[in-house]
Amino acid sequence: MSYTEDYKVLKKIFSSIDDKLSYGSIDIYKKEFDSLAYKLLPGVTKYHCEKHDIEFSSGESYQDDKVGAKDIDFNKEDTEIEENKHFNYFIVMPSGLKKASKLTFLFHGFNEKDWSKYLPWAKSICDTCGHAVILFPIAFHMDRAPKLWSDKRAMFKESIDRKKRYPNIVNSTLSNVAISMRLQEKPQRFMWSGLQSYYDVIDLIELFKKGKVDLIDPNFKFNLFAYSIGGFLAQILKYSNYKNYFSNSKLCLICSGAVFNRLSPVTKFILDSETNISLYYYLVEHIDVFMKKDNMMRHFINEHKEAKLLYEMMNFTRLREDRESYNLKYAKQIYAVTFKKDHVIPSYEIRNALQGAYRNIPINVEEFDFPYEYGHEVPFPYDSKDSDLVDKAYSLVFDKICKFLTIEE
Ligand SMILES: [Zn+2]
Numbered sequence: 001m002s003y004t005e006d007y008k009v010l011k012k013i014f015s016s017i018d019d020k021l022s023y024g025s026i027d028i029y030k031k032e033f034d035s036l037a038y039k040l041l042p043g044v045t046k047y048h049c050e051k052h053d054i055e056f057s058s059g060e061s062y063q064d065d066k067v068g069a070k071d072i073d074f075n076k077e078d079t080e081i082e083e084n085k086h087f088n089y090f091i092v093m094p095s096g097l098k099k100a101s102k103l104t105f106l107f108h109g110f111n112e113k114d115w116s117k118y119l120p121w122a123k124s125i126c127d128t129c130g131h132a133v134i135l136f137p138i139a140f141h142m143d144r145a146p147k148l149w150s151d152k153r154a155m156f157k158e159s160i161d162r163k164k165r166y167p168n169i170v171n172s173t174l175s176n177v178a179i180s181m182r183l184q185e186k187p188q189r190f191m192w193s194g195l196q197s198y199y200d201v202i203d204l205i206e207l208f209k210k211g212k213v214d215l216i217d218p219n220f221k222f223n224l225f226a227y228s229i230g231g232f233l234a235q236i237l238k239y240s241n242y243k244n245y246f247s248n249s250k251l252c253l254i255c256s257g258a259v260f261n262r263l264s265p266v267t268k269f270i271l272d273s274e275t276n277i278s279l280y281y282y283l284v285e286h287i288d289v290f291m292k293k294d295n296m297m298r299h300f301i302n303e304h305k306e307a308k309l310l311y312e313m314m315n316f317t318r319l320r321e322d323r324e325s326y327n328l329k330y331a332k333q334i335y336a337v338t339f340k341k342d343h344v345i346p347s348y349e350i351r352n353a354l355q356g357a358y359r360n361i362p363i364n365v366e367e368f369d370f371p372y373e374y375g376h377e378v379p380f381p382y383d384s385k386d387s388d389l390v391d392k393a394y395s396l397v398f399d400k401i402c403k404f405l406t407i408e409e
Contacts, residue, residue: 036203
């Protein structure tokens with residue numbers, strides 16, 4: 001089966017997955033996960049850092065009350081959103097394999113609501129590397145977001161209201177209005193939900209290591225594969241190297257690797273322009289001012305390596321040498337695939353970040369270009385009139401990715 005055929009069939013059968021489904025050379029298992037790290041999120045009045053045994057009161061350092069949703073409770077506190085606490089992840093296994101000892105964690109992009117795009121990717125890694133692929137959702141994405149946020153009628157109405165409120169807004173759509181409104185209201189959500197995702201993955205790895213997930217051999221080895229904004233999560237995991245778990249893990253990035261203020265995320269599918277301004281204001285320009293008022297944010301960025309890494313990745317010039325020291329340290333274990341016509345995360349910004357301002361970091365950043373229409377969100381279109389070319393391009397890129405990801409005996 002070609003990539004395009006695999007995509008179409010997998011998308012269809014995955015939408016009705018129960019506990020398990022089989023397709024050709026792969027089995028896909030649905031697994032449940034309970035997040036403990038949701039306790040970090042905005043929404044309560046008391047917080048506790050277990051590592052340092054410190055208490056914090058609610059440190060709401062930033063709130064934009066003008067964003068307002070009329071009919072829908074977008075402003076539900078993060079800690080109250082049950083979907084984000086109890087949710088499913090998926091394990092894509094080579095067909096018939098009962099226990100996997102080699103894994104690839106796959107992290108998705110921003111504002112993604114279903115896994116379809118990634119299913120053929122996971123299948124390719126399974127088929128070529130023989131790895132199990134772990135599809136683990138980032139906080140408030142995929143099934144971790146309330147269904148309402150992808151309700152077309154309700155979101156269309158919100159987007160109309162939003163355009164009235166902000167007449168000059170660019171790219172407000174029913175697809176991005178929920179995430180845009182929430183992040184504009186509290187841009188610090190980007191930091192806390194990023195950290196929740198980080199701690200969730202660490203907790204998942206601990207579960208695997210304790211033998212609590214029957215499909216995973218507790219002595220597993222693993223690599224990381226991340227698309228777009230999932231690359232922040234993967235880089236933070238790799239670089240913070242919790243308990244040295246990640247020392248031997250390779251990291252493959254696709255359409256990813258640039259720092260936050262070098263992205264152009266204002267598109268119909270990602271963010272609208274008003275939210276981009278808020279994120280820029282908070283994360284890129286003035287987070288240091290807000291840290292002075294927000295004891296918990298300050299504590300995490302100053303005392304937790306993972307939070308400091310995320311903070312460094314928001315602005316190209318912020319602690320650039322520290323950020324580049326990690327890229328240099330792990331250069332041989334990183335491979336980045338970029339696309340010439342990716343205008344959201346341009347190739348040259350990926351090079352700027354990964355190879356460093358002075359191009360002295362030997363990370364392999366490989367740029368591809370294809371003779372068909374494509375873009376950041378969909379590098380391998382599913383309904384192209386040039387599906388043969390797409391299939392060929394996909395094979396070329398994924399042969400390289402899989403070769404890099406394969407864990408040798
Ligand atoms: Zn702490």
